[in-house]
Amino acid sequence: MRGISLIYRREIGQYFASPIAYLIAFAFLLLTALVFNNDLTVSLGEKPADPSIIPQFLAFGMVFFAPLLTMRMLAEENREGTLELLLTAPVREGDIVLGKFFSAWTYYTILLLATLLYQRLLPDTASTDLGHLIASYMGIWLYGGATLAVGLMFSSMTENQIIAAFLSLSVLLLMYLGDLAGEIVSSVDLANLIRKMTLQGHFSTSFAFGFMRLEDVAFFAGIMTVTLFITIRIVESHRWRG
Amino acid sequence: MIDVKNLTKRYGTHLALDDISFKVKEGEILGLLGPNGAGKTTTMRILTGFMPPTSGTATIGEFDIQQESMQVRELVGYMPERVPTYPDMTVEGFITFWAKMRGVKKPIAKVEAILERVQLIDRRKSLIRNLSKGMRQRLGLAQALVHDPRVVILDEPTIGIDPQQVIEVRDTVRDLARDHTVIFSTHILSEAEQVCDRVVILNHGQILAEGTPDKLRQQLQRGAQHLFVQIEGSPNGTEALLNSVTGVQSVEPLGLGFTVRAKPGVDVRAHIAKRIAKEGRTLLELRPVAMTLEDIFLDVVGKDDGR
Numbered sequence: 001m002r003g004i005s006l007i008y009r010r011e012i013g014q015y016f017a018s019p020i021a022y023l024i025a026f027a028f029l030l031l032t033a034l035v036f037n038n039d040l041t042v043s044l045g046e047k048p049a050d051p052s053i054i055p056q057f058l059a060f061g062m063v064f065f066a067p068l069l070t071m072r073m074l075a076e077e078n079r080e081g082t083l084e085l086l087l088t089a090p091v092r093e094g095d096i097v098l099g100k101f102f103s104a105w106t107y108y109t110i111l112l113l114a115t116l117l118y119q120r121l122l123p124d125t126a127s128t129d130l131g132h133l134i135a136s137y138m139g140i141w142l143y144g145g146a147t148l149a150v151g152l153m154f155s156s157m158t159e160n161q162i163i164a165a166f167l168s169l170s171v172l173l174l175m176y177l178g179d180l181a182g183e184i185v186s187s188v189d190l191a192n193l194i195r196k197m198t199l200q201g202h203f204s205t206s207f208a209f210g211f212m213r214l215e216d217v218a219f220f221a222g223i224m225t226v227t228l229f230i231t232i233r234i235v236e237s238h239r240w241r242g
Numbered sequence: 243m244i245d246v247k248n249l250t251k252r253y254g255t256h257l258a259l260d261d262i263s264f265k266v267k268e269g270e271i272l273g274l275l276g277p278n279g280a281g282k283t284t285t286m287r288i289l290t291g292f293m294p295p296t297s298g299t300a301t302i303g304e305f306d307i308q309q310e311s312m313q314v315r316e317l318v319g320y321m322p323e324r325v326p327t328y329p330d331m332t333v334e335g336f337i338t339f340w341a342k343m344r345g346v347k348k349p350i351a352k353v354e355a356i357l358e359r360v361q362l363i364d365r366r367k368s369l370i371r372n373l374s375k376g377m378r379q380r381l382g383l384a385q386a387l388v389h390d391p392r393v394v395i396l397d398e399p400t401i402g403i404d405p406q407q408v409i410e411v412r413d414t415v416r417d418l419a420r421d422h423t424v425i426f427s428t429h430i431l432s433e434a435e436q437v438c439d440r441v442v443i444l445n446h447g448q449i450l451a452e453g454t455p456d457k458l459r460q461q462l463q464r465g466a467q468h469l470f471v472q473i474e475g476s477p478n479g480t481e482a483l484l485n486s487v488t489g490v491q492s493v494e495p496l497g498l499g500f501t502v503r504a505k506p507g508v509d510v511r512a513h514i515a516k517r518i519a520k521e522g523r524t525l526l527e528l529r530p531v532a533m534t535l536e537d538i539f540l541d542v543v544g545k546d547d548g549r
Contacts, residue, residue: 006342017330081326085385088290089343090315239293 003091007099008106011073015107024068028111032057036118051128052136052208054115059140059203062147063172069107070151071165073100074235079159083238093235097152101228104148112141132210139207139216143199146223147172153227156234175199243268243423244289244393249298251284251447258284260447261298266440271419273438274427281447282427283323286395289425290320302393316345319391319422323398325382329371333362336370337384344389352388360384360414376407383414393423400433412437467510468531472499474524483521487513501531 015021032054039053050056058065074097077083086096116137119128154168155161178198182191195201202216244266251259259281266272274282288295289302291311299306305313328336334353341349357363360380365373373381379399386394396415400408415437418424428434434441435455443451443458451458473480477495484493484500489508494501504510511528518525 002345003343006339010339013335014328014330080328081322081324082328083326084287084292084322085320085326085340086343088292088315088318088320089340090312090345091343 001095003089003095004099004102007091007096008103011100011103012106014072015103020072021069021107024065025111028061028065029114031061032115033118036115040122048127048129049122051119051130051133052210054118055136055140055143056204056208058112059143059199059208060176062140062144063169063176065108066144066147066151066172067154067165067168070104070148070155070168071161072155073104073152074156074231075159075161075164078156078238083235087235087238093232097156097228097232097235101149101152101224101231104152105145108144108148109141112137112144129210135210135212136207138212139203142217142220143203143207146199146220146227149224149227149231150175153231153234156231172199243270244272244300244302244425246285246289246300247298249285249288249300250296251281251288251293252296258447259288259295262444262447262449263298264442264449264452266423266425268423269419269421270440271415271424271426271438273434273441274425274444275429275431275434275441276427276444277429279446280444282444283397284447285444286320286397286425286427290318290395291315316389317392319344319386319389319394321382321386321394321396321399323401325378327370327378327381329369331370332367333357333370333373333381334366336381337388340385341388344391346389349388352390356384356388359387361410376403379403379407379411383411387418387422391422393425394418395425397427398429399426400428400430408433467502467504467508469502469504469511469514470496470499470527470529470531471502471514471525472527473518474526480523483517484514487517489513499527 035053035057039050043049074083077086087093119133122128150172151164151168154171155164157167158164175197176199179195179200182194185191185194202219206213206216246262246264249259249262250257262281262285264272274285276282284293287293289300289307291307291314294308299308301307302314303317305317307314328339331339334357337353337357338349341352346352354363357366360383362377362380362384365377370378370381379402383396383399386396399415400411403411412433415424415426419439426434426437438455440454441452441458442449471484477498477500481493481495481500484490484502487510489505489510490502490513491505492503494503502510502514514528515525
């Protein structure tokens with residue numbers, strides 16, 4: 001636990017000290033604000049504002065933001081040689097990986113919570129559907145955690161941040177757009193199966209409409225567990241690869 | 243304090259360490275000496291718990307490096323060859339982080355003390371990216387020492403820094419021996435001679451020789467005399483003259499004179515003096531030359547490569 005919390009605190013400190021993290025935060029907030037504003041303009045006098053508009057945008061946005069937020073984390077340790085020091089310090093590999101993952105997730109959570117401020121701009125008469133809002137934010141929070149775990153996994157595989165970002169972006173894009181493959185297969189069962197394996201399939205028709213289903217929660221938790229486990233093994237493998 | 247037994251490390255088919263064993267006593271400075279690729283870094287990485295050996299064991303203090311890796315890691319301070327840093331952290335933040343990682347209870351005072359010791363206290367708020375190479379080296383040293391480890395392992399700590407800083411680092415290392423056990427690797431022989439109590443010479447993953455620098459010198463000279471001889475007048479013909487003296491093995495010109503290597507166990511001084519007098523020449527200088535580790539090293543490594 002001591003190891004996790006030390007790594008976590010150092011990484012959080014890195015986020016708040018790094019100009020790149022502020023640029024990412026700027027882009028994140030600017031884009032979500034534009035999406036919110038656009039939805040507001042379209043809805044004006046027609047329908048209530050969509051409380052899940054920002055989570056829906058982030059379902060796509062995280063394909064880009066997650067690699068940017070995580071590409072540095074293990075690739076840099078690897079390149080600078082600090083991984084060798086971490087692996088000779090009295091902490092476990094799991095502490096290193098989890099500390100980093102939780103710090104990325106925390107940073108993302110802070111950005112996500114900041115977008116909730118937009119809801120406060122709505123007039124009281126807009127009567128936001130609170131259940132819909134909470135479910136969609138819960139969904140995108142888990143969704144984001146899963147994408148960050150994927151990003152962290154690719155960061156552990158290389159010492160080049162750009163390659164790490166490119167690989168995780170490609171894989172996340174595939175996981176996002178994968179359900180398009182469902183449109184070109186004739187078998188409905190197969191199309192359903194493909195959709196069940198994509199990020200979209202566990203968000204756009206459930207959380208985005210305000211439903212919280214256990215299977216979707218399990219899907220994102222599952223992705224996090226599996227990718228973090230692989231990441232720990234990869235970090236461990238540095239001992240063997242020398 | 244450190245007991246290495248039959249350590250072997252294989253990378254695929256490449257044998258990096260071949261059955262090496264040595265011991266280090268408490269408070270001793272052991273020099274690991276050898277050319278690049280000799281197995282120095284591999285030995286150190288195994289001792290620090292970074293990688294497991296293919297076979298063999300080692301204990302540090304009372305702990306086995308594989309079975310009780312966590313305890314070993316708490317005992318050891320390690321500075322890898324390429325000093326690893328986080329460029330975006332401050333000097334103070336970096337050392338505090340490692341102090342906490344290594345379980346220091348009250349880090350603030352410790353960090354201050356160690357930064358004082360490596361003379362980085364006035365740069366404590368600087369970002370690491372702005373430090374010079376020598377300062378980074380000292381930062382690496384501070385990182386390895388901040389938790390007051392009983393064993394300090396330093397991988398080529400004097401590489402790539404200017405001569406003044408080299409002297410400082412060597413002084414710091416010698417200073418450490420009072421309350422730490424130190425393993426120190428280098429490929430500079432004079433450095434090992436100056437700093438270390440004992441030297442292990444490695445080449446191709448094997449121990450070629452082991453002992454105090456003095457003992458190594460004696461052992462490898464095998465009692466053979468090395469003399470410096472200078473004769474008045476033109477040196478022409480002197481080489482042939484010295485070569486013809488009984489008991490002389492080889493003669494090489496050196497400056498204004500010659501170095502003479504005698505056959506083992508023969509005292510050739512009297513023979514040389516008599517012979518020169520007989521030829522009617524004047525002997526200006528005749529003195530024994532101490533073989534440096536440099537010579538010994540070339541001797542040993544050369545022989546090994548010739549096998």
